[in-house]
Amino acid sequence: MFIINFFTILLGKIISGLLHLFGRNAGNLPGLVLWTLNKNCLKAFKIDCPIIAVTGTNGKTSVTNFIAEMFKKTGAKIITNPEGNNLDTGITSLLLNHCSMTGKVKADYLILETDESHVPVVYSKLKLETLVVLNFFRDQLDRNGEVETLILKVNKFCETFEGNLILNGDDPNVARLGLANPNNPNVKYFSVEKYKYATDTLHEAGEGRFCPRCGTALRYDYYQYSHIGRFACPKCGYGKVSPFVKFTDIDLEKPSFTVDGEEYVTANATIYYMYNLCAVFAAAKLYGIDKKIVRKTFRSFKVNNGRMEQFEYKGSKLMLNLAKNPVGANMTVRMVNECEEEKELLFVLNDNLADGYDVSWIWDINFSTFRNVSRVVTSGRRAYDIAVRIKCSGYDAAKIVVRPDLDDAVKELFSTTGRKFAVANYTAVQPTRAAIKRFIGGEGSSNGNA
Amino acid sequence: METLRILHMYPNMLDLYGDSGNMELLAYRLKMRGYSSVKDDYTLGDGAKTDFSSYDLIYLGGGADFEQQLLAEDLLSCRDKIASAHKSGVFMLMICGGYQLMGQYYKDSNDKKIPGLGLFDYYTVASTNKRERCIGNIVIETDFCGEKYKVIGFENHGGMTDNVRTPFGRVLFGNGNKFGSESEGYTEKNVIATYLHGPLLAKNPKLADKILTYCLSRKAGREVTLPPLDDTLEKKCREVMLKRLLEEKKKK
Numbered sequence: 001m002f003i004i005n006f007f008t009i010l011l012g013k014i015i016s017g018l019l020h021l022f023g024r025n026a027g028n029l030p031g032l033v034l035w036t037l038n039k040n041c042l043k044a045f046k047i048d049c050p051i052i053a054v055t056g057t058n059g060k061t062s063v064t065n066f067i068a069e070m071f072k073k074t075g076a077k078i079i080t081n082p083e084g085n086n087l088d089t090g091i092t093s094l095l096l097n098h099c100s101m102t103g104k105v106k107a108d109y110l111i112l113e114t115d116e117s118h119v120p121v122v123y124s125k126l127k128l129e130t131l132v133v134l135n136f137f138r139d140q141l142d143r144n145g146e147v148e149t150l151i152l153k154v155n156k157f158c159e160t161f162e163g164n165l166i167l168n169g170d171d172p173n174v175a176r177l178g179l180a181n182p183n184n185p186n187v188k189y190f191s192v193e194k195y196k197y198a199t200d201t202l203h204e205a206g207e208g209r210f211c212p213r214c215g216t217a218l219r220y221d222y223y224q225y226s227h228i229g230r231f232a233c234p235k236c237g238y239g240k241v242s243p244f245v246k247f248t249d250i251d252l253e254k255p256s257f258t259v260d261g262e263e264y265v266t267a268n269a270t271i272y273y274m275y276n277l278c279a280v281f282a283a284a285k286l287y288g289i290d291k292k293i294v295r296k297t298f299r300s301f302k303v304n305n306g307r308m309e310q311f312e313y314k315g316s317k318l319m320l321n322l323a324k325n326p327v328g329a330n331m332t333v334r335m336v337n338e339c340e341e342e343k344e345l346l347f348v349l350n351d352n353l354a355d356g357y358d359v360s361w362i363w364d365i366n367f368s369t370f371r372n373v374s375r376v377v378t379s380g381r382r383a384y385d386i387a388v389r390i391k392c393s394g395y396d397a398a399k400i401v402v403r404p405d406l407d408d409a410v411k412e413l414f415s416t417t418g419r420k421f422a423v424a425n426y427t428a429v430q431p432t433r434a435a436i437k438r439f440i441g442g443e444g445s446s447n448g449n450a
Numbered sequence: 451m452e453t454l455r456i457l458h459m460y461p462n463m464l465d466l467y468g469d470s471g472n473m474e475l476l477a478y479r480l481k482m483r484g485y486s487s488v489k490d491d492y493t494l495g496d497g498a499k500t501d502f503s504s505y506d507l508i509y510l511g512g513g514a515d516f517e518q519q520l521l522a523e524d525l526l527s528c529r530d531k532i533a534s535a536h537k538s539g540v541f542m543l544m545i546c547g548g549y550q551l552m553g554q555y556y557k558d559s560n561d562k563k564i565p566g567l568g569l570f571d572y573y574t575v576a577s578t579n580k581r582e583r584c585i586g587n588i589v590i591e592t593d594f595c596g597e598k599y600k601v602i603g604f605e606n607h608g609g610m611t612d613n614v615r616t617p618f619g620r621v622l623f624g625n626g627n628k629f630g631s632e633s634e635g636y637t638e639k640n641v642i643a644t645y646l647h648g649p650l651l652a653k654n655p656k657l658a659d660k661i662l663t664y665c666l667s668r669k670a671g672r673e674v675t676l677p678p679l680d681d682t683l684e685k686k687c688r689e690v691m692l693k694r695l696l697e698e699k700k701k702k
Contacts, residue, residue: 138467146514149580209462215520357586358604360647363471384687388652389471391683392478402683 005044008034009103012041012096027085031092042088042125045095045103051110051126052283055119055154056134056174058328059276060086063134064113065303066280073293076108083305086113088121116150120157130164130286132279136173137226138207138364139325140356147173147207155180166190166282168275169241170228176212178241188244190282191230192257195250195271197338198222198229204330204366213238224271225334226327245282250274252338262291264298268308270338272331306429313440318413318420320436322429324355326364332423337371343419344375346409347390348428349382355426359385367393375416377401379409380428406435414439452669454480454487454662457505459548460513460521461491466606469511469545471649476507479658482679485666494521497528502535506665510548512607512647515558515576518547522564525551529567536569541640541665545650549635549643550574550609559608570643572636574609583608588624588646589695590634595660602653602691603646611636611645618644623695640664653688655681 016030034041054064061084068080079098081090091112099105114122119131133154138147151173158165158180168174169189178187204226211218211233218239223229232239249258255269259281266277277298284294302309311318323329336345351357359382367390376399378387383404391397403409410432413420424432458473473489480487492500502508513521536542542552550556553566554573559580566573588605591598601619610628617627618635626634626645635644642661644650651658659676666674 146516148514148516358467358606358647360468360471360604360649363468363474363649363652384683384690385652387683388687392471392475392652394478397680397683400683402686 004038005103008038008041008044009096009099009101011037012092013101016093016096027083028087028089028093030096031089031094034092034096035089040125041092042095042122045099045105045126047095047105047110047126049105049107049109050129051112051123052130052132053112053114053119053123053128054132054134054279055114055116056132056168057116057137057139057325058331059134059272059279060113061305062303062307063132063276063279064111066276066297066301067132067283068111069301070280070284070289070293070297071109071111071287073297074289077106078109078111079105079107080111081113084113086115086118088118091118091122117153119154123157123161128161128163130166130283131158131161132166132283133168133174133177134276134279135168135171135228135327136207137325137327138361140358140361151176158184162186164188164286166244166279166286168228168279169243170224170230170275171208172212172218172227172231172239173208175239175241179213179238188282188286189241190245190278191241191243191247192224192271192274192278193246193248193250194222194230195224195274196252197271197334198224202227204326204364211236211238224275225331228275245278245285247274247278247281264295266298267300267302270308270331270335273308306424306433309433311436311440313414314417316414316417316420318422318436320422320424320429320432322426323423324426326361329362329365329423332421333365333367333369336373336421337369339419339421340372341419342372342374343421344377344413344416345373346377346379346413346420346422346432347386348380348406348409348422348424348432349378349386350380350425350428351382352427355428362386362389365389367395370395373399374418375399375401377403377409377413379403379406379432380424383409406431407438410435410439451485452666454485454507454665454669455505456487456489456507456509457492457500457502458489459492459508459510459525460494460517461511462493463517463521464511464513464547466512466514466546467647468649468652469647472511472543472545472651473509475649475651475658476662479655479662479679483676494524497524497531500528500531502528502531503538503540505535505540506669507541507543507661508532508535510544510551512546512548514547515560515562518551518556518558518564519562522551525567526565532567533569536641539640539668541661541668542642543661544641544643545647546607546645549645550611552643553611554613556609570636570641572611572614574611576608576610580608584625584629584645586624587691587695588626588634589622589692590619590624590626590646591622592619592637592657594618594637594642595656599654599656600688600692601646601650601657602688602695603644603648603650605645606647607645618642623699653684653691655679655684
């Protein structure tokens with residue numbers, strides 16, 4: 001076994017080293033090779049420190065970055081995957097880059113964003129201390145299959161998991177994981193109090209309308225967004241949890257929230273963002289991180305990377321947000337609507353492999369609520385699909401401009417002044433960032449010369 | 451002006467990606483011409499109080515195996531009423547799971563046989579290998595619109611449908627009723643049953659108008675002609691996709 005492990009690490013190091021030598025990104029390939037050769041390759045690593053994993057449909061990257069940032073501020077040595085690479089192969093590659101020749105991984109904490117379907121694969125081989133589960137939404141049905149299948153996979157893992165389970169208590173699809181192993185005393189829920197724009201009825205496409213325990217239709221006191229809200233089963237009482245962390249007094253103006261009797265100011269203000277912070281806070285509380293550090297991180301830390309990333313051009317503010325499924329896009333539409341002033345929207349839609357080839361999901365985005373949106377620019381490989389979708393929600397077709405080329409689209413967006421928002425799906429988000437930066441940078445420097 | 455009455459069956463169960471968009475599209479295209487529409491939602495247990503024949507159009511979207519099982523019994527309890535609505539000429543639009551449930555039976559990926567309504571002769575069997583699915587963009591050619599018309603959509607189904615006498619269209623790109631099938635869906639003068647998501651009517655405005663014309667004419671008792679709409683965006687969208695998909699096929 002020792003010999004196999006030694007050669008596994010050696011081989012991985014060589015591939016990784018070669019890739020670096022040729023200036024290539026070693027994000028996935030070394031891990032892919034190791035997995036192909038040895039299904040137990042993860043066991044070659046010797047890890048003594050706690051592992052914290054973050055999973056769920058939306059918000060994984062942000063929450064992982066936040067938790068890692070807090071731990072870093074405590075002075076701990078962290079290994080994390082801030083850019084995604086969240087599959088078994090990506091995590092293997094990450095460990096390869098950070099281990100000694102004997103496979104020893106030296107760190108105080110591993111904080112790993114992990115794809116939902118890969119949770120059982122990775123953590124049947126590595127000992128997981130804490131699993132944070134954010135939400136389960138429909139996401140790329142043509143690639144992932146039905147949400148239920150995915151939940152069942154994670155649920156099966158939870159049946160034998162005895163570590164800390166930090167669960168979104170307001171998502172019926174997530175809270176049910178708390179029932180998977182009745183012998184696990186370490187199940188903890190987080191919850192966010194009803195906020196200003198919560199609704200009495202389901203506003204956007206949602207999942208999990210039936211009690212996972214007895215099949216009865218769930219009842220909601222209110223919906224925060226999609227199927228996230230205060231729910232309970234009228235028959236068996238499923239959903240009545242007492243949260244480990246509860247955010248109250250959500251103030252989107254300031255923006256701020258209150259927890260354990262203290263107010264915290266945040267850098268962004270959407271209900272979706274508050275849920276992410278709530279998960280982060282639960283992890284911080286569990287690990288006893290100094291409140292000063294938590295406060296500072298919440299006030300100033302920004303993930304950027306196309307997640308609520310701010311840009312500015314000649315006084316016009318632009319916020320770019322990734323949206324790879326209806327819930328993510330609906331959140332951005334909410335954000336657009338909650339901004340009172342007149343604004344314009346850029347929507348970039350691709351249909352590459354990593355996006356899913358099926359763009360039907362755009363019809364689950366609720367555009368009929370558009371408030372004060374004076375113009376929409378669409379772009380990407382499916383620029384016309386999203387244009388048709390927005391038009392048929394009742395938006396004036398004359399206010400829609402289609403620019404399949406991204407540079408043209410960004411130029412078009414900035415041909416007027418005022419508040420702007422941009423939404424881009426998975427493979428579109430980095431090219432969109434690049435196009436925005438190109439435009440601002442190019443124009444900026446030419447202004448400088450003039 | 452007439453108000454079209456639409457019955458959307460199991461909207462909270464048969465609502466895979468975007469299928470409810472078909473409802474939005476029909477309402478939109480009616481509204482743009484000054485017609486109004488009323489959509490009633492049918493949910494589990496509404497059978498006894500629902501007068502199916504009083505509607506102009508009955509719609510069923512696609513659903514997951516789990517939901518299809520949950521509603522199968524309820525649907526069966528409405529069999530006679532739905533059958534007489536179909537016979538009286540009510541238009542029936544059915545996508546994916548809705549398509550399957552109207553046939554003889556549906557054997558799902560867990561080898562569970564769900565009896566269909568038996569309105570039509572076809573039957574569907576899904577492979578027990580859950581990975582074996584027809585997934586991808588699809589283009590078919592249909593005669594439904596009174597002329598040859600290319601219909602663009604997205605298929606994602608494990609069920610293979612057999613014994614289809616009058617298919618909805620001929621497959622130009624994609625799979626259709628079965629892996630590598632030549633035919634897609636099922637049709638009658640007042641029936642479209644298909645695997646096409648997308649949603650179906652998004653990129654196929656002529657098809658949407660054909661359905662609306664049928665419903666309005668039947669209601670008015672005379673031939674109704676719909677004024678054309680500005681479909682520039684839809685036309686461009688079709689152009690881009692047809693070019694991409696049909697050229698992709700040539701390369702293969």
